[in-house]
Amino acid sequence: MTFEQFAATTSASLLMLAGISADRFLYAFRLIGALLVATLVPLLIDRRFRR
Amino acid sequence: MYIGHVGAALAAKRVRGSIGLLVLLVATYTPDWIDAGLCVAGVYNSREMLSHSIPAVLVCALIGFVAYAVATRDWTGALVIAAVILSHLLLDWVTGYKPTWPGGPMIGLQLYDHPLADFLAEGIVIFAGALLYGRTLPPRRRPWVDISIMLGALLSLQLTIDIAHLLMKSLPKC
Numbered sequence: 001m002t003f004e005q006f007a008a009t010t011s012a013s014l015l016m017l018a019g020i021s022a023d024r025f026l027y028a029f030r031l032i033g034a035l036l037v038a039t040l041v042p043l044l045i046d047r048r049f050r051r
Numbered sequence: 052m053y054i055g056h057v058g059a060a061l062a063a064k065r066v067r068g069s070i071g072l073l074v075l076l077v078a079t080y081t082p083d084w085i086d087a088g089l090c091v092a093g094v095y096n097s098r099e100m101l102s103h104s105i106p107a108v109l110v111c112a113l114i115g116f117v118a119y120a121v122a123t124r125d126w127t128g129a130l131v132i133a134a135v136i137l138s139h140l141l142l143d144w145v146t147g148y149k150p151t152w153p154g155g156p157m158i159g160l161q162l163y164d165h166p167l168a169d170f171l172a173e174g175i176v177i178f179a180g181a182l183l184y185g186r187t188l189p190p191r192r193r194p195w196v197d198i199s200i201m202l203g204a205l206l207s208l209q210l211t212i213d214i215a216h217l218l219m220k221s222l223p224k225c
Contacts, residue, residue: 001153023223025097028090030222032138034212035083041204042057044073049188 052142054209055173056080058180059138061201064222065183067131074119081111082143090225097224098157103143104150114135145172166213177205 060075077084085102089095101107112133120129145150146169148159162169185198 024090024093024095024225027225028087028222030063030088031083031225032089035080036086038054038057038208039073039080041208042061042201043076045201045204047203 052139052148052173053212055142055146055176056083057205058173058176058178059135060153061144061184063131063135064187067125067128068187069125070119070128070131072134074164075135078115078132079138079139081115082108082139083110085111086225094115095225098150098154100150103140104155105152107139108137108140114128142176155174163216168218169216170213173209174206177209178202 056079057076060072060079063075063079064070064072082099083101085107086095086099089101094101096102115136116129116133119132120126123129137166140149146160146162148157148161149191150157162172181198181202184201185194188194188197191197
């Protein structure tokens with residue numbers, strides 16, 4: 001078993017144990033990531049301008 | 052709407068400069084944060100009734116108004132926060148397809164299916180927001196440089212999202 005296969009199997013198993021489907025995890029991960037980027041990028045630029 | 056919501060937050064900064072940009076950014080994305088929370092909690096509604104319907108956004112705006120007013124005693128600022136939260140729904144009707152009320156119709160232009168049109172619509176809001184935001188910055192010799200940096204960063208983010216939509220039509224939903 002390669003490392004990639006091991007990582008994929010393990011992470012899928014952990015998600016299933018937590019009761020989270022892979023699709024749900026991916027959607028939440030993508031949405032939260034996008035929200036953080038959309039919040040932090042203008043915020044950091046603003047901080048730099050006002051220093 | 053994606054990055055266009057930042058335009059609403061930037062414009063609000065011009066209306067009430069005393070409100071922190073972080074507070075405005077959280078307010079402008081409130082329905083989307085609720086969506087993310089519902090998804091993680093396993094109670095996500097595919098029609099986004101609990102996050103993007105008119106009653107849901109009105110409740111969010113009311114909570115935002117009360118929370119900001121109680122925390123700062125700034126009633127005008129609280130009104131601006133409520134308006135920014137409400138703007139989320141109005142802007143989403145331009146680019147998305149959102150619920151009205153339980154049992155009501157779904158409305159919106161669904162520009163997400165047309166990434167170029169989506170980019171133009173979001174770009175207009177971002178551009179207007181960045182211009183207004185520029186007037187809140189401390190006086191400098193070349194203020195247009197600051198506005199261009201903000202504008203460039205936001206338009207780049209939006210372009211990335213639209214290209215991703217174009218390349219990956221069927222991303223998994225919650």
